[in-house]
Amino acid sequence: MNLGIKPFKLKQKSVIPGFGITMGFTLTYLTLLVLIPVSMVFLNSAQIGLDKFWEIVSSERVLASLKISFGTSFLAAAINVVFGFLLAWVLERYDFWGKKLVDGLIDLPFALPTAVAGISLTTLYSQNGWIGRLFAPFGIKISYTPLGIVVALVFIGFPFVVRTVQPVLESFDVEVEEAAACLGATRFQTFCRVILPELFPALITGFALAFSRALGEYGSVVFISGNMPMKTEITPLLIRTKLEQYDYAGGTAVAAVMLVISFILLLMINAFQWWAGRHRSR
DSSP states (O other), X not given: OOOSOOOOOSSOOOSSOXXXXXXXXXXXXXXXXXXXXXXXXXXXXXXXXHHHHHHHHXXXXXXXXXXXXXXXXXXXXXXXXXXXXXHHHHHHHOOOTTHHHHHHHTTHHHXXXXXXXXXXHXXXXXXXXXXXXXXXXXXXXXXXXXXXXXXXXXHHHHHXXXXXXXXXXXXXXXXXXXXXXXXXXXXXXXXXXXXXXXXXXXXXXXXXXXXXXXXXXOHHHHHXXXXXXXXXXXXXXXXXXXXXXXXHHHHHHHHHHHHHHHHHHHHHHHHHHHHHHHHHHO
């Protein structure tokens, strides 16, 4: 007699293939597209020997390019976190005419060729450009300076922050804010103690995405930077210069150093995000 009790199953079947097949596909995919190309960088740079490798990566020009690349990328990602959050907040919390158009324009840096973006930004921010001429009387030069590199990296990186924060704001319950206000919390207290803890993991993720995207950017930066060695030369451009001079060992050595530093920084960001998530869930 059937009493309406479902038989107990030790293992619930998944809709997609089992662990063995999916794990095998994942490892194959990562090996072909990530591990093998990255390992070739280290294998090629290892052929020159440790002394030659250190001589290349410790040269003044390489160190200057690394400083410019990582410094401008970090600054641009930090700026994008602030203004990307504000833009996502406006799009999710307010209704206004042209909202759909503004929301669509956010993805423009994804579709726009980086070379076109670089030429446009260089024209606008040069001393004779529409925006650059406004700063020229104050002695502020944007194009062909590190400041111009930051402008280009902000342009190509801000969609990552906006698109990362938007879903969190969309799912956030406004009644929680109203409850905090009813309990006597000010707007500042509500933001710091209620809203920010929920948005913090998304902001860190957006920062990491914008930072990693900025590190590898080449097309938009090469026009607005001026490419002056020791001043505005970024590391991707230096690597390409070495490859064009058939210095493959030197190019891969610089690329290997950049990969290691990028991996360590992103690992630290992910570890901080994991710690913040555990701390928030307690």
